[in-house]
Amino acid sequence: MDNKLEQAVKQICDECGNDRTRIMDIVIALQKSQGCVSSQAMDLIAKQVNAHRVEVEGVVSFYAFLSKDPKGKVVIRVCTDVVDRMKGVNEVGQAFQAELGIGLGETTEDGNITLEHTPCIGMCDQAPAALINDEVFTNLSEDKAKAIVQALKKDADPKKISIELGDGNNANELVKSEVKNNICKKGEIIFADNESGAGLKKALELAPADVIKEIKESKLRGRGGAGFPTGLKWDFASKAEGDQKYVLCNADEGEPGTFKDRVLLTERYDLLFEGMTITGYAIGANAGVIYLRGEYAYLRAFLENKLVERRDKNLLGKNVLGKDGFDFDIRIQMGAGAYVCGEETALISSCEGMRGDPKNRPPFPAQKGYLGCPTVVNNVETLSIVTRIMEKGAAWFTGIGTEASAGTKILSISGDCEAPGVYEFPIGIKIEDLLKEVKAENAQAVLIGGPAGQIISATEFNRYICFDDLATGGAIVIFGAQRNILEIVNEYMDFFIEENCGYCTPCRVGNVLLKQRLEKIISGKGEKADLDYLQDLGDSVILTSRCGLGQTSPNPILTTLKNFRSLYEGLIKVEKDIMEPTFDVKAALNDAETVAERQSVIY
Amino acid sequence: MIRNRSVRILRGKKMGKPKIATASLAGCFGCHMSILDIDDRILKLVELVDFDKSPVNDIKKFTGRCLVGLIEGGCANEENVHVLKYFRENCDILISVGDCAINGGVPAMRNGIPLKECLEEAYINGPTVYNPSKQIPNDKEIPLCLDKVYPCHHVVKIDYYLPGCPPSADTIWEALVALLNGKPLDLPYELIKYD
Ligand SMILES: Cc1cc2nc3c(=O)[nH]c(=O)nc-3n(C[C@H](O)[C@H](O)[C@H](O)COP(=O)(O)O)c2cc1C
Ligand code: SF4
Ligand code: SF4
Numbered sequence: 123m124d125n126k127l128e129q130a131v132k133q134i135c136d137e138c139g140n141d142r143t144r145i146m147d148i149v150i151a152l153q154k155s156q157g158c159v160s161s162q163a164m165d166l167i168a169k170q171v172n173a174h175r176v177e178v179e180g181v182v183s184f185y186a187f188l189s190k191d192p193k194g195k196v197v198i199r200v201c202t203d204v205v206d207r208m209k210g211v212n213e214v215g216q217a218f219q220a221e222l223g224i225g226l227g228e229t230t231e232d233g234n235i236t237l238e239h240t241p242c243i244g245m246c247d248q249a250p251a252a253l254i255n256d257e258v259f260t261n262l263s264e265d266k267a268k269a270i271v272q273a274l275k276k277d278a279d280p281k282k283i284s285i286e287l288g289d290g291n292n293a294n295e296l297v298k299s300e301v302k303n304n305i306c307k308k309g310e311i312i313f314a315d316n317e318s319g320a321g322l323k324k325a326l327e328l329a330p331a332d333v334i335k336e337i338k339e340s341k342l343r344g345r346g347g348a349g350f351p352t353g354l355k356w357d358f359a360s361k362a363e364g365d366q367k368y369v370l371c372n373a374d375e376g377e378p379g380t381f382k383d384r385v386l387l388t389e390r391y392d393l394l395f396e397g398m399t400i401t402g403y404a405i406g407a408n409a410g411v412i413y414l415r416g417e418y419a420y421l422r423a424f425l426e427n428k429l430v431e432r433r434d435k436n437l438l439g440k441n442v443l444g445k446d447g448f449d450f451d452i453r454i455q456m457g458a459g460a461y462v463c464g465e466e467t468a469l470i471s472s473c474e475g476m477r478g479d480p481k482n483r484p485p486f487p488a489q490k491g492y493l494g495c496p497t498v499v500n501n502v503e504t505l506s507i508v509t510r511i512m513e514k515g516a517a518w519f520t521g522i523g524t525e526a527s528a529g530t531k532i533l534s535i536s537g538d539c540e541a542p543g544v545y546e547f548p549i550g551i552k553i554e555d556l557l558k559e560v561k562a563e564n565a566q567a568v569l570i571g572g573p574a575g576q577i578i579s580a581t582e583f584n585r586y587i588c589f590d591d592l593a594t595g596g597a598i599v600i601f602g603a604q605r606n607i608l609e610i611v612n613e614y615m616d617f618f619i620e621e622n623c624g625y626c627t628p629c630r631v632g633n634v635l636l637k638q639r640l641e642k643i644i645s646g647k648g649e650k651a652d653l654d655y656l657q658d659l660g661d662s663v664i665l666t667s668r669c670g671l672g673q674t675s676p677n678p679i680l681t682t683l684k685n686f687r688s689l690y691e692g693l694i695k696v697e698k699d700i701m702e703p704t705f706d707v708k709a710a711l712n713d714a715e716t717v718a719e720r721q722s723v724i725y
Numbered sequence: 726m727i728r729n730r731s732v733r734i735l736r737g738k739k740m741g742k743p744k745i746a747t748a749s750l751a752g753c754f755g756c757h758m759s760i761l762d763i764d765d766r767i768l769k770l771v772e773l774v775d776f777d778k779s780p781v782n783d784i785k786k787f788t789g790r791c792l793v794g795l796i797e798g799g800c801a802n803e804e805n806v807h808v809l810k811y812f813r814e815n816c817d818i819l820i821s822v823g824d825c826a827i828n829g830g831v832p833a834m835r836n837g838i839p840l841k842e843c844l845e846e847a848y849i850n851g852p853t854v855y856n857p858s859k860q861i862p863n864d865k866e867i868p869l870c871l872d873k874v875y876p877c878h879h880v881v882k883i884d885y886y887l888p889g890c891p892p893s894a895d896t897i898w899e900a901l902v903a904l905l906n907g908k909p910l911d912l913p914y915e916l917i918k919y920d
Contacts, residue, residue, distance in 0.1 A: 651882075700813050705880045707806055707871075713840040714802075714869035717861065722869050724803050 124162060130155060131163055135170040142171040143493065145181050145475035149188055150416075150456055158192040177476070184477040184623075186240065186459030187416045194229045194236035195278045198270075199253040203242035203378050204613050205536050205599055210263075211250035215239065217264035218252075221271040234278050235271075241461065241617055242378035243417040246536035246599070247304045247543045254280035256419040258301050291388045296424040303385050304543030307559070309530040310522055311510050312503065313546050318392055319437065321512035325400045326445045333404040334360060337508065340516035341528045346372055346464075346501030347571065347595030348670070352508070355498055358488035360405040362496035367407035369398050370473065370492060370499045374415045374457055374464035377572035378617060379597030382532040383502040385544045387414075387421055390506055391428050395452060397505035399442060400512055402450040405498055410452040413469050416459045425454060461621040465669050466499040468623065479623050480669035503532055503596070523549035527588040531596065535560050537569075538602035553583040553592070562600045567607055567686070572597035573614035574674035576681040577607070607686055608644050608693075611678040612637065618675035629672030632663035636679055643693050647703035650694055656683060743792035743905065747779040748812055750805040751832045751874055752798025755891045756823040757781070760795065762894035770898075773905050778815075787815040793904065794819045796883075797891075799829040800875045804868035813881040818904070822897065824890040826877045833874040840872055889919065 134151045138144040148167055149159050156163065159182045168175040182188045200206075200215045215226065218237055222230055229236040245251035248260035257280040259270065273283045285300040287293040292301045305313060325333045338353030359367060371394065375383040386394060398410040414422060429452055432438045440449045455473045457463050463472045467481035470492050491497025500508075507529060511519045520528045527549040536542040539562035547556070557565055569577050570587070571594035578585065578592070585591050601610065615637040624630045639656055642648050660676030660683075667673050683690060695703065707725050715721055749757055757780060763770065777791050778784045794816030800806050813819060824830045835843045848854060848861045877883050887900055896916045903910040 700810055701881055702879060705875065707803070707880075710871040710873075710875070711803060711869050713872045717841050717844060718863050718869060720863070720865060720869075722803055723865070724807050724868075 127156070127160070127163060128166055131166040131170060135167060138171075140171050141475075142173040142177070143475040145171065145173065145178060146455065146458070146472060147475070149178065149182055150458055153188050153458075156192075157195065158189050160192075161190060164190075180477045181475070184460065184479075185416075185457075188458050192233070194234050196234060196255060196274055196280060197236045197238060197253075199238045199240040199243070200226075201241070201243045201245065201249070201251045201253070202239040203246065203249070203617075204610055205242075205246040205379065206249040206251065207613065208537065208601075208605070209249040213264055214250045214252075214262045214267050217267040218271060221268045235274060240417075240459065241620065242376070242380075244375055244381040244384045244415070245301065246379055246381055246534065248302055249536070253417060254283075256422075257281060257283075258299055258417075258420055259283075259285070260300055260302070291424065294424055296427055297388070297421060299420050301384075301388075301420075303389060305385060305389070306535075306541055306543040307545040307547065309532075309546030309548065311519070311530045311546070312386065312390060312393065312506055312532060314510075316393070316510060316513060319396065319443075321509040322396045322399055322437070323443065325403055325512045326443055326448065330360065330404045330406060333400065333512070336516050337404070337511060340511045340519040341526075342504065342507060342511060342519070343527070343589055344501055345503035345507070345531065345595065347377065347574070347593075349589050349593055352500065352504055355488055355500075356401065356405050358486070359407075359496045359498045362489045364496045366409075366493075366495045367405055368492045368495055368497040369401045369405070369407050369410040370466075370469065370487075370497055371398055371410065371412040371505055372464060372466065372469055372499055372501050373412050373418070374461075374469060375418070375502075376415060376461035376464045376621075377574060377595055377597050378614070379534060379536060379569060379572045379599040380595060381534045381536075382544050382596045384418060384421075386502050386506055386532070387418065387425065391425060393506035393509045394502055395429065395432055395437070397500075397508035398452055399438065399450050400508050401498055401500065401505060403442075403445075403448055405496070407498070408449045408451070410450065411473055411492070412452060412454045413457060413463070413473060414454050415457045415463075419456060422454060422456065429454075461617075462623045462669070462671050465671060468669070469499060470497065477623075479625060480671075482668070501595070524586075524588055526590055531587065531594070533587070533594070533598050534596050535598045535600070537598075537600035538562060538565065538605070539600045547587070549588045551587050553578070553585055553587070556587070556598070557583065557600070560600070562602075564603045565600050566603045566605060567601040569597070569599040569601070570594050572599075573617060573678050574670070576677060577611070577685060578681070579685045582685065607682060608640070608689055611682050612640055612644065614678040615640065615675075618671065622671055622675065623669075626666065626668045626672055628663045628666040629668075629675060632659060632667075632672075633675050635659060636663070636676060640679060642704055643690060646693055646695065648690075648694050649698075649703075653683065653687075653690055653694070656680075742773070742775050744777040744789065745774045745779075745793045745795070745901075746777040746787065746791045746812065746816060747781060747795040748797065748808055749780055750796065750798035750809060750826070750877070751801035752823060752825040752830070754780075754797070756795075756797035756825070759823075759889075759891035759894050760897055763898045764894070766898055770901065773902075787811070791816045792818060793901070795822050795897075796820065796826050796877050797822050798825045799832060799877060800871060800880050801832050802868040802870045806871070806880055809877060809881055818884045819877075819881065820885040820887060820900070821877045821883045822887045823892060824888060826883075827886050827888055829874040829876050830890065833876075836873040840870055844870075888917070 164178040167178045250262040251260045288302045290303050292299045334356050342352040343349045438451050442448050460478045462468045463478040465480050468478045472478040487497045523529045530546050531549050533545045539560040541560050570592045619633045622629045660680045663676050778787050794812040821827045844861045
């Protein structure tokens with residue numbers, strides 16, 4: 123056996139305490155240093171951490187950024203999200219292919235560069251974009267793609283490609299990225315000036331139960347998409363039995379079209395860390411984990427450094443801010459390219475070093491979460507808001523937004539508009555007003571909440587963004603009149619087909635069947651009954667899937683079936699065929715005619 | 726019986742007893758055996774319907790429009806397609822009976838292998854084949870095979886599906902009676918449980 127590999131594995135496993143719940147960290151580190159996690163490496167890891175080999179292989183095969191077979195030293199991942207396609211990523215992808223002389227999914231002959239595609243990397247406001255190893259490249263053009271390849275051919279280190287640094291902390295020594303924040307509208311809560319540390323101080327003066335009471339009174343609801351009342355969630359976790367409890371921050375931000383957490387992590391990390399600490403105090407947890415999506419690895423060193431600074435200031439660590447008996451620290455858990463890991467139970471599985479499979483509920487994470495302990499999972503934005511609520515009080519917070527939906531919401535807006543970026547609005551903004559604000563003229567459709575949300579048409583632009591009407595985790599994508607809505611829906615179905623974990627048949631198979639039927643309609647072969655089929659099957663997938671992914675995956679189809687029905691109906695064949703229009707008997711007989719060397723006498 | 730689209734029943738039409746037809750395409754005739762397995766209820770069935778084109782009575786051509794066509798087996802060759810189309814043209818309601826009609830069944834095991842390889846294995850290379858002339862049967866009377874075995878609903882519109890290998894006689898009986906009486910079908914769990 124390869125001695126060097128054995129040493130590398132041993133060293134990495136030792137660094138992770140030979141802890142099988144940290145298999146994720148181990149394989150990510152190995153992937154980085156070796157370019158793959160080979161079959162041999164899996165055996166070695168399994169032995170080292172005392173796990174079954176299949177557990178290791180299960181993890182490696184699950185995540186898009188891990189591979190059993192060697193990849194190039196440099197892996198270029200072109201983002202092929204719908205918005206990137208709208209902004210010309212197909213041409214950029216072709217330029218990469220031409221310049222490298224390879225196709226998608228291939229590696230150059232010298233083994234240096236691999237070219238792949240990946241779903242949304244959280245850069246829709248500066249699309250087309252690509253990841254090159256951990257570095258992010260934005261606003262790509264064919265020329266820029268060519269220049270990047272030429273630079274990489276000279277020196278296979280993407281860090282050395284010359285770029286114009288982005289604004290704010292994107293230019294920080296530890297980030298050095300060309301990503302731009304594009305903060306277009308600052309609201310009263312997240313992007314307003316705040317007194318750092320005031321929220322935490324206030325919380326520590328209160329009893330934990332009173333902190334929870336304050337959050338309950340603020341009527342804060344989760345900003346990650348599901349909108350669950352935050353105070354109630356904390357209450358469950360605080361009352362659940364267990365000596366050890368955890369706070370998990372969901373920074374997986376995988377919903378296509380969302381990128382606001384990226385900006386919060388870059389500029390408002392202090393609000394987040396402080397919010398996690400407050401949460402820990404409130405529920406009685408002494409440890410927090412930030413699950414950072416693999417696509418945001420470029421922020422990791424920066425965030426780690428900020429954590430160190432907090433420890434130095436006793437904002438983390440033992441007896442935080444001198445509060446006797448309150449210890450709290452935070453670690454960062456990297457993801458590795460799996461949308462489903464944003465689902466809270468899948469996120470927990472991933473933090474535990476396993477495949478990112480969702481878990482059955484109950485028990486809910488608040489009862490039995492990370493490592494079997496009571497756990498609160500909250501979104502980056504939710505936790506950041508917590509800090510502000512503690513600083514300014516629940517009454518201040520409920521004064522912003524609407525009666526039922528307090529506070530502001532940060533929206534990630536992209537697509538066909540002049541000013542894509544991050545906007546903080548009081549909750550309750552009308553879509554019409556929002557479109558004006560981002561300078562989107564002649565919008566045909568708006569996607570609210572990403573593909574898991576809904577696609578609405580112009581007749582509904584008088585609706586409101588709030589928990590009782592159009593709820594959203596923050597993704598807003600605008601489609602102009604020139605866009606083909608059904609093609610877009612079809613691309614979103616590809617996303618769910620690619621990203622589901624495969625556990626439930628309705629989700630794994632149902633989404634494929636939905637897509638096939640949609641394509642039949644798009645190709646002009648559909649009949650009226652196919653529309654009923656889409657509705658029935660879509661409803662079944664929603665009803666019978668285990669987690670939120672399957673329960674929302676038919677939404678692109680179902681919401682357009684409702685809001686853009688005429689597009690479907692316009693494609694439906696009027697005359698009835700005897701034969702199914704998708705069955706081509708002549709083609710089906712081709713092989714036999716060749717073998718028999720005679721033509722069919724019937725067809 | 727799994728519903729595919731709502732069907733208006735022709736009950737009360739003047740034409741006298743409704744007619745029923747059956748066909749076996751790429752199946753093993755097991756589904757037809759199951760039809761015969763309704764035993765003495767077949768006498769009741771004959772009171773309710775007349776049998777038109779079917780291997781049961783060896784009528785080769787439709788004598789008139791039928792209410793129901795029962796299809797066993799998927800489409801493996803051009804003749805199967807031809808017959809299925811003929812049924813679709815002449816029956817108001819087509820029912821895929823059995824797993825072969827619904828999924829392709831055992832014959833569809835060849836679907837992952839190119840047709841040429843399949844024929845060569847069957848007639849030339851197979852370990853038990855004795856075929857000194859090394860010819861693949863190719864009389865022009867023999868229908869040409871399709872590239873793979875297609876479930877019936879990939880070829881024509883199918884209205885209902887009766888799963889099972891074969892569906893039990895009781896299932897078939899209950900389904901026909903419900904259909905002929907225009908009643909919803911409520912199959913007990915035992916009849917749709919397969920393991
Ligand atoms: C497929 C899927 C992906 C999700 N992705 C995210 C995500 O990226 N970020 C997030 O905060 N919540 C995501 N969620 C929602 C989480 O499951 C969970 O509700 C949320 O993190 C709770 O935090 P909150 O109450 O603060 O919103 C996702 C849910 C599903 C079903
Ligand atoms: S619904 Fe989809 S993603 Fe969720 S558990 Fe089932 S297969 Fe996995
Ligand atoms: S479903 Fe079963 S019984 Fe019916 S034809 Fe096929 S193999 Fe024979």
